[in-house]
Amino acid sequence: MTGFMFSEAANVTERRQQPPALAISTVIFALRPSASSGRPVLWLPLVRRIREPFRDHWALPGGPLTQAESLQDAAARNLQETTGLVPKYLEQLYAFGGLHRSPGQRVVSIAYWALVQPTEAALAEESINVKWFRADKLQQLAFDHNEIVNYALWRLRNKMTYGTIAYHLLGEKFTLAQVREVYEAVLDRALDPANFRRQLTADRQIEATGEYLQGGKHRPPRLYRYTGALAADKYDNFDDDDLDGKAAAVP
Amino acid sequence: MTGFMFSEAANVTERRQQPPALAISTVIFALRPSASSGRPVLWLPLVRRIREPFRDHWALPGGPLTQAESLQDAAARNLQETTGLVPKYLEQLYAFGGLHRSPGQRVVSIAYWALVQPTEAALAEESINVKWFRADKLQQLAFDHNEIVNYALWRLRNKMTYGTIAYHLLGEKFTLAQVREVYEAVLDRALDPANFRRQLTADRQIEATGEYLQGGKHRPPRLYRYTGALAADKYDNFDDDDLDGKAAAVP
DNA sequence: TTAGTTCAGGTCATCATGACTGTAACTCTT
């Protein structure tokens, strides 16, 4: 034992009265049809801070962790309070615990990211304190929330390239072009329609319904269905911990 | 504003006296030459619990988060106290926050995983309260630490297949066979020597020194050097947070 | 000298991918 842990003994009393606070923040992603092209674009809701620090800056929805709920539940509740919707996907992102993240009391934030499918009403219903922003062009946010959003975006794009999260952003039936548009919106680049189609049709977890999508200004595309299991965050609702840190002294 | 957050007002006082405790636990991996074959095998150090709950069970090294250090620093210090070594690699794994992880007070554990290169002395120097175990055959650990170890192992193997962490477990100069043995030890399967060589030699970040490793019972292999940058955990020492959860009320 | 070992460089078939072409099927315009 090095004694390092108590090297700032003068602060111990103050620390015990003010332990690090635990908060949950969530990056919420949703697709919204572009006004011009009609193709989906990635958006996220932010909340306006009504107190110092960073008063009137935009920030991620979040709040303190209450004793009664798990981390995942806290994130889901927060999300529901912000968007009024149940998340299609929710995954833990990272625990941010730098010493000076927040002026004043130290705060450790456990960040989550989520996918939602907002109704038209939920997207339109903005207040002065909650607003939707395009994920790709964000202004300066409160605290380090820009970094959190960028990390979440990176994770989302990663999962999109070799995963099945795209189907969390689609309905039960969809055309292959709609799937491609989801990919293009998230990855922010055009994909070759023919090659994309080849990959999806090689996937046995996607099967064609007999139906076709009518109403377009061109040849009606087939409607498909995703038959595989949709992934969920594996690591939650775990039970364990270790508090007797002193037993960890070196052999 | 829903007021949901304070819907259990009766418990607020109790909660404020016992907020969720924050702890850091670390899964520490090291390679150790097999007694029989001499090839490296994956090991990790565990500590014996000296108190209830799970008294006399083996557990991950860890301890409470003090006010004065970042999450990463807390993990690094803990690791140093356990193995006596400086980590070659340290990365945040996951925040475990289930309601009943620990009997009694609620605890949220932020888990890290690390790679170390222990000296012979550090590996041999076991006490009654700290012991090295093979990563692939673990007994039942305290709390949910088996799941944490398994998750860390999964992450390690993932990073090994498409990353550069292997070089954190090697010295400055190494033979290609030694790199392959590291991969085989972590992934727990044999790799084709010729194909493995082809991949590594195609990597421009690996260059041959002029030297050869002498002393083997066969043709002396070349010694190589890794010239690329070794990855570190990107997301640490961040500064931000959001406490005013009430601003997150739905529009 | 010979056997045993690993090192090192190579071939071959297979598969995934990006770039690209052509035809089918529908709507809209004139």
Next chain:
DNA sequence: AAGAGTTACAGTCATGATGACCTGAACTAA
């Protein structure tokens, strides 16, 4: 009604990565 415009759908071709396998080189040990 004919043609233009658009997308759906099916296919080709070259390329690169990969797994399986082969051969000779260079060293040690018997």
